Amino acid sequence: MDGLAPLAELLARKRPKAWELYLWQELRVQCFWTGTELSRLSARKRVASSLRDDRSLVSVDGCGAEQLARLLGVKVRAIPPWSWDGELALPQPHALAPQLPPQPLRLALTASRAAVVRADGVFATRRPVTVDAVNDVGETFSWVWGQDPPNLQPAAGGAVPPPWGRWRALLHPQATAVLCHELFGHPLEADSFFSGQSPWTGRMGTRITSVPLHVVDDPTLALPGGFWRDDEGETARPKSLVTAGVLTGVLADRSYGTLLTAEPGNARRASPHDPPTPRLSNLIAWVEGGEQEPPLSEARVEIVRVRSGLFVPATMALLLAVSESYTLWHGRRKQSLAPFFLKLPLDTSGPRILSGGSYPVTVAEPGWCGKKQQFLPVGAAASWLLLDRVEAA
Amino acid sequence: MKGYDLDLQAAVRAATQTVAQKADAFEVFCRRAENMQLTAERSGFLLRRETAELGVACRVQTGRLVGFGRASGSASEAGREAARLALAQVSPGHELLPASYQLGAVPVPPRPKPKSRDVEELFAELTRDEAKKAVTVTSVFAETLFFRSEGFSARFQNHLLLVEWQQELLFGVAVAFRRAGCQVQDIAAPSALRILQGIPRPDNLRCERGLRRVLLSPDVAAPLLVLLARRPASGKAPLSPAWDLWDMRQGEEAFLPMACDGEGYPARNLPILVSHPQGCSSGNEQRPDTGTSKGAVRVPWDAPPAPNPVHLWQRSPMPFPPLETSDFEGLVALAPVSEVVLEGGGRFRLLTLAAEVQKGRAVAQGVVVLSGSLSRLPHALVATHGRHEHVALGCIVSTPWLLLKNLEVS
Known part of the structure; x- marks a missing residue:
């Protein structure tokens, strides 16, 4: 990243003051896996930069001297020569072939890097190379290059409607990950938390579930949402959102970090054309002291796969779009259920979690998370959860 | 810049x-x-x-x-x-x-x-x-x-x-409205908001699970029209006579007119669901055999050419008066609260804010789930109401209110 230090000096002298200059590169290779071979290869390289202050964001495609001069309002010759550390490169997608199942998939490999130039220094960051897969029913999966691919089979939905009334449901790790993403991840992002859209506003430091549930956002893990510096140049660090059932943390960027005691380090953006906002990265959830094996005999319905989730403040309920589930009879699968919405009501003490596992398992869905039309890769690891008094919506 | x-x-x-x-x-x-x-x-x-x-x-x-x-x-x-x-x-x-x-x-x-x-x-x-x-x-x-x-x-x-x-x-239900236009005059306030005016505390809506006629506001109709435009052509299925849905790429009505499509074929308006009860055709669905070869566009610029809609326009062959001045009574879906969830077999589910309307005014409101089969929507349109509103959803959808029958409400 030679030569960017003089840019920090230029930025420090700029009037009106700017918060940061952001430089970004992304390389993506896409292809189609027929079940036996790769075809339809294509590649995309995006390069862009932006300048942000307290009232504006100006962005432009390209990171050349011409673009940077335009952003900083100086002559082109005032921009020092600089270059990235080497070429941004991706591994050959053909290396994935031996690990892929005999079913059609759309695949993408993505690598990206960024440099945040601030008046107090230059901070470079690089994301892990991620692999994204979409199966033929549109389910998405993400994992880090070099790790084993997850189960990419479509969810096995049945035809039987879910039971009436309220019942106990046992959530597999993938379903728990989506639940925690929607119930603790987004609502504890500072912009949601302080806008009044979060069920947890005003409840920081209080117990929200009777079991010792832990939820941690950890961008330093080798999962698809990982990074070492956030998109404002702040050092990434694990942040406990829920500690032993008590709300303890909020995901913040620098602007929210100055307003409250929360530490910044969670600012993310899809590209320089979007402003950074507080976003979750890799969410890890488990219950302290829980069993490894799920208590199937205590549940009426086993929720294996969930496609998406939505928190509805008006009804104080979380809705999960269940794609694979089974009724249980003495712990054994009885019937395969048709897709349905699972409704999890929140009472004044939070979600009705009866118990959970203490060993989080890495899961690859949903892989990408959208908010305000910015889509970002996210990672997750979760254990099973036993929920009480849920129902089909 | x-x-x-x-x-x-x-x-x-x-x-x-x-x-x-x-x-x-x-x-x-x-x-x-x-x-x-x-x-x-x-x-x-x-x-x-x-x-x-x-x-x-x-x-x-x-x-x-x-x-x-x-x-x-x-x-x-x-x-x-x-x-x-x-x-x-x-x-x-x-x-x-x-x-x-x-x-x-x-x-x-x-x-x-x-x-x-x-x-x-x-x-x-x-x-x-x-x-x-x-x-x-x-x-x-x-x-x-x-x-x-x-x-x-x-x-x-x-x-x-x-x-x-x-x-x-509704308390705790923030609805996102998105509008598009070529000029400022094209951007109008959602007419759904007028239905709720003047009713300080409507009763909570209680809906029995079942099939109902539902009047969809442009904001609720728009994502369903996009799904209809994206589904594969289904041949010669009979159509409700009120359908006149086009993908506009040329002419005065098109907000995003183009010289050629994403592959270089000359641009033309594409019929999506068009019924001609009084014309030479027999009231059957008309759908061009586009595949990916004609009418494919690049949304965004870096995507490969694909048959995505650009500007859907449901014409009003038999326009009805605006809802608030009509004597319509029944269930009205005012605004979507969630994205449409599309399940296997072409079934859709959509959470919407809905109201029970009497004489153009809401008497009860709440959140309901609308669901149904995409393949049945072409037969379900009964009539259109009111003027066009231009909804932005990745593509543009210009539609009046749509009265649909046999929608599942729960």
């Missing part, structure tokens, strides 16, 4: 020099966009965004193999990089480039650009309404250049205004 390399011809020259004699044929698709966006966050924070984007997509063909590369940056750099990536990715399975004799363009008359002052006044007017939160107004200018190695080229420009905001219509 003036003063640097935005010359699309430079991108074509750079791509041409890079491909040189290394392919039988190639195409270069360039798009530059300049956006100005004003945003008011819920906290009252105001952000002004100016964006200058330039992207180049290049397809090269060698025998039956095709390579596809895309790059953004300055024009010449992006043109060179897109061509280099395309040559490096030549592989089987891609659609072949159209034969050169099939290429063509239609004229796109220039339209006046919305004035910055008008855009700022619109933003100021919207933010004065305290009920509207997170207001965003975006003025978009885009220029597209399509070039084929055989010598064909087409160039056209578009302007568009996009407006979005959130509004709490």
